[in-house]
Amino acid sequence: MNNDHPDVKFGKIGVLLINLGTPDSTSWWDIRKYLKEFLSDKRVIEVNPFVWRIILNLFILTFRPSKTAHAYKKIWRKESNESPLLFFTRSQANKLKERIANEKIVVDFAMRYGNPSIKSRLETLKKQGCENIVVLPLYPQYAAATTATVCDEVYRSLMGMRWQPSLQIIPHYESEPLYIDALITSIERKIKEISWKPDLIISSYHGIPKSYFDKGDPYHCYCHKTTRLMKEKFNKIEIQTTFQSRFGPQEWLTPYTDKTLENLPKNGTKNLLVICPGFASDCVETLEEINIQGKESFLKNGGENFDLIPCLNDSLDHIKLFEKLVTKHL
Numbered sequence: 001m002n003n004d005h006p007d008v009k010f011g012k013i014g015v016l017l018i019n020l021g022t023p024d025s026t027s028w029w030d031i032r033k034y035l036k037e038f039l040s041d042k043r044v045i046e047v048n049p050f051v052w053r054i055i056l057n058l059f060i061l062t063f064r065p066s067k068t069a070h071a072y073k074k075i076w077r078k079e080s081n082e083s084p085l086l087f088f089t090r091s092q093a094n095k096l097k098e099r100i101a102n103e104k105i106v107v108d109f110a111m112r113y114g115n116p117s118i119k120s121r122l123e124t125l126k127k128q129g130c131e132n133i134v135v136l137p138l139y140p141q142y143a144a145a146t147t148a149t150v151c152d153e154v155y156r157s158l159m160g161m162r163w164q165p166s167l168q169i170i171p172h173y174e175s176e177p178l179y180i181d182a183l184i185t186s187i188e189r190k191i192k193e194i195s196w197k198p199d200l201i202i203s204s205y206h207g208i209p210k211s212y213f214d215k216g217d218p219y220h221c222y223c224h225k226t227t228r229l230m231k232e233k234f235n236k237i238e239i240q241t242t243f244q245s246r247f248g249p250q251e252w253l254t255p256y257t258d259k260t261l262e263n264l265p266k267n268g269t270k271n272l273l274v275i276c277p278g279f280a281s282d283c284v285e286t287l288e289e290i291n292i293q294g295k296e297s298f299l300k301n302g303g304e305n306f307d308l309i310p311c312l313n314d315s316l317d318h319i320k321l322f323e324k325l326v327t328k329h330l
Helices: 028-039 049-075 084-100 118-127 144-159 177-193 210-214 219-233 257-263 284-300 316-327
Strands: 012-022 105-114 130-137 166-169 200-206 239-244 271-275 305-308
Touching: 012 028, 012 084, 012 118, 012 144, 028 049, 028 105, 049 284, 084 105, 084 316, 105 118, 105 144, 118 130, 118 144, 130 144, 130 316, 144 166, 177 219, 177 271, 177 316, 200 219, 200 257, 210 219, 219 239, 239 257, 239 284, 257 284, 271 284, 284 305
Parallel strands: 012 105, 012 130, 130 166, 200 239, 200 271, 271 305
Antiparallel strands: none
């Protein structure tokens, strides 16, 4: 036997949860760095790359970081100096680890944009001896701008590895019964907590440009499927689908969440709950855009009661869902 042979670990399975990402801090430079990586993704922004680089570097990355930093500062977890998305994604990985990890199964997490990077986590799993890796993108409803770009980065990272693991990617879980049940449980829990009766529940998903839908992206259909399945299980209060977080001048999927929140009180809806099923963890889009900006808009326009149903976060229901999704691929 050759004693000079490098020590190579082998025989393990890696499970990698991957969320969207987060800046490292609320500083202007960290926000700018994060936005540059995110908005440079060709799947996120499908316009002429040359034109977009000029717009991005001259205008957006000059002015937008200040606005984005202001939003993050409102929801930043000061006690641990991190974003809620990072806090909950780490907690999800740790809780899943408690349920499924053993001497052969390693559980970790990464971010598509920002840290910890997909490349760094894949390299770590490989060094730990993971010959098989199961990737779970934390996007229930598939879209090219979310799940597919996770796949892109995973493949790019593997291209630089000499000894590649086998790979399985869990594509979407918008209609998984445990997912729908967990959403219904979160609705019922919130209704028990509040002292008023909701007139309506808004199910708000992150939007995409309508042109992406026209090109064949199935995301719109998956969102409506999730809402339909929620309605079938919970018919006590009407649930309506809307789309949030639009960016730029082009048309996005409608109806828009912000416009809906403005108009609902004028049409007699005074008591409103909002749920965001497309987000696996509470983040700037749910905590600031919906529960601060959206709430303010709804109340200012005549609404009386407003509350946000938390994302599934690191709840037991959510971890059991991850366990089922991942176990099928082990």
